[in-house]
Amino acid sequence: MIKLISRNIWRFIILVILQIVVFNNIQFSGYINPYFYVLFILLLPFETPKGLLMLSAFLLGLTIDIFSNTIGMHAAACVFMAFLRPHILQYIAPREGYESGSLPRIYYYGFNWFLKYSIILIFAHHLFLFYIEVFTFSGFLYTLSRALLSSIFTIILIIFSQYIIYRKKV
Amino acid sequence: MRTLIKFLLKYYYFILFLAFEFFSVFLVIENNNYQKSSFLNSSNFISGNIYKRISNFTSYLDLKQKNEKLSTENTQLYNSLKASYKSNKISLLEIYDSTYFQQYITTSAHVINNSVNRQNNYLTIDKGKKQGVSKEMAVISPTGIVGIVKNVSNNYASIISILNTNVHISAMIKKNEYFGSLIWDGKNYRETTLKDIPNHVNINIGDTIITSGYSSIFPKGKLIGTISDFKHEKGGNFYLITVKLSTDFKKLSYVYVVGNLLKQEQKDLEKTSEND
Numbered sequence: 001m002i003k004l005i006s007r008n009i010w011r012f013i014i015l016v017i018l019q020i021v022v023f024n025n026i027q028f029s030g031y032i033n034p035y036f037y038v039l040f041i042l043l044l045p046f047e048t049p050k051g052l053l054m055l056s057a058f059l060l061g062l063t064i065d066i067f068s069n070t071i072g073m074h075a076a077a078c079v080f081m082a083f084l085r086p087h088i089l090q091y092i093a094p095r096e097g098y099e100s101g102s103l104p105r106i107y108y109y110g111f112n113w114f115l116k117y118s119i120i121l122i123f124a125h126h127l128f129l130f131y132i133e134v135f136t137f138s139g140f141l142y143t144l145s146r147a148l149l150s151s152i153f154t155i156i157l158i159i160f161s162q163y164i165i166y167r168k169k170v
Numbered sequence: 171m172r173t174l175i176k177f178l179l180k181y182y183y184f185i186l187f188l189a190f191e192f193f194s195v196f197l198v199i200e201n202n203n204y205q206k207s208s209f210l211n212s213s214n215f216i217s218g219n220i221y222k223r224i225s226n227f228t229s230y231l232d233l234k235q236k237n238e239k240l241s242t243e244n245t246q247l248y249n250s251l252k253a254s255y256k257s258n259k260i261s262l263l264e265i266y267d268s269t270y271f272q273q274y275i276t277t278s279a280h281v282i283n284n285s286v287n288r289q290n291n292y293l294t295i296d297k298g299k300k301q302g303v304s305k306e307m308a309v310i311s312p313t314g315i316v317g318i319v320k321n322v323s324n325n326y327a328s329i330i331s332i333l334n335t336n337v338h339i340s341a342m343i344k345k346n347e348y349f350g351s352l353i354w355d356g357k358n359y360r361e362t363t364l365k366d367i368p369n370h371v372n373i374n375i376g377d378t379i380i381t382s383g384y385s386s387i388f389p390k391g392k393l394i395g396t397i398s399d400f401k402h403e404k405g406g407n408f409y410l411i412t413v414k415l416s417t418d419f420k421k422l423s424y425v426y427v428v429g430n431l432l433k434q435e436q437k438d439l440e441k442t443s444e445n446d
Contacts, residue, residue, distance in 0.1 A: 027286070027287040050183045050186070051182075051183075051186060054183075054190055058190050058194070061194070067217050067220075067221075068285065068288075069285075069292040069328065070288065070290075071198065071200075072194045072196070072198035073194075076194035076198065079190040080187075080191065083184075083191075132198060134289055134356070135198075142357075
């Protein structure tokens with residue numbers, strides 16, 4: 001249990017550093033900037049209490065906000081994502097339900113399951129983030145295309161990272 | 171009472187979500203006003219220090235280019251020294267001339283954090299209150315204007331870049347001095363738009379755009395960029411001009427912070443006229 005908590009705290013710190021040092025500086029043609037740090041919310045254990053889930057998502061968003069001068073935006077998007085997570089998990093649950101002690105990873109529930117899970121949540125997060133950033137619906141399609149392209153890029157990075165980090169356990 | 175508790179227990183997750191969401195959106199709106207100072211930004215102590223460390227490391231990667239840039243700038247400065255001009259003066263009498271006194275004061279600074287990919291971009295520099303930087307000073311680079319100081323802490327300052335959809339800057343066309351306002355549309359970081367230039371003015375692609383000096387922040391005549399495209403605003407009497415910025419915001423490393431010593435005087439005067 002303690003191992004699980006400390007592992008998640010480390011993941012929090014590492015993902016925040018990666019985001020501000022590396023991924024905030026990646027940008028293609030004004031459209032695509034990946035927000036890789038949302039991986040933290042995706043990988044939290046199934047049994048995380050809902051209140052803790054939301055609080056940690058809020059803290060994660062706020063930390064990213066402080067470093068990128070966008071107070072509140074990432075926090076709002078992360079809270080929205082955390083709110084959706086239990087519903088999405090229920091919606092895409094395998095027939096036997098989730099085994100106790102298992103984690104939301106590719107090697108437990110397969111590639112298709114993880115892809116579905118991350119596409120829905122990441123797209124929801126990016127859409128929310130990009131619209132709250134422009135704070136208007138004028139230029140609707142432009143913002144939509146930015147959100148869509150960035151989501152695709154983030155999803156690709158996240159799927160790759162899963163294969164790189166967890167390949168030994170497959 | 172029991173039904174209320176039941177209701178709260180049943181929907182506590184949704185209520186929690188609403189509470190957090192409202193708080194976040196409140197933060198966004200509260201800080202959207204870019205004149206307002208906020209504590210949680212990249213000029214505060216912790217994040218400022220971390221960015222400084224990162225920048226200390228990354229600044230080694232393009233040292234060569236920076237040195238070249240600095241040395242060209244040095245040559246320019248040497249050339250403009252009084253000593254490099256030959257005097258035509260005949261009389262040897264020195265006269266103290268009180269018609270000229272210093273209006274602008276300049277400090278150099280190093281950019282330690284920068285972004286170009288958001289709608290509202292900010293920079294952080296490594297000079298703050300202790301080095302004489304204060305709010306609403308102008309920030310320029312050797313190649314053109316950069317932004318306006320928003321917040322200062324003891325050793326750092328955060329700058330609103332002109333690549334920010336909230337910033338309007340008074341700019342003019344160099345050759346005929348017609349002025350308009352410069353607004354970024356949030357799309358391409360190499361381009362910005364100039365509005366409010368009337369239709370009858372004669373402009374060409376390649377004309378130079380400079381600051382007008384009307385705002386008491388930027389000195390007059392600082393380079394902004396050149397006209398790369400223009401068209402008539404739909405149904406209006408004004409041009410919509412696309413300006414190619416002379417500064418490449420992705421390569422920014424050294425900047426100058428320029429303070430106007432007479433700003434308060436100008437502002438006070440304008441205020442009294444408005445009150446009349």
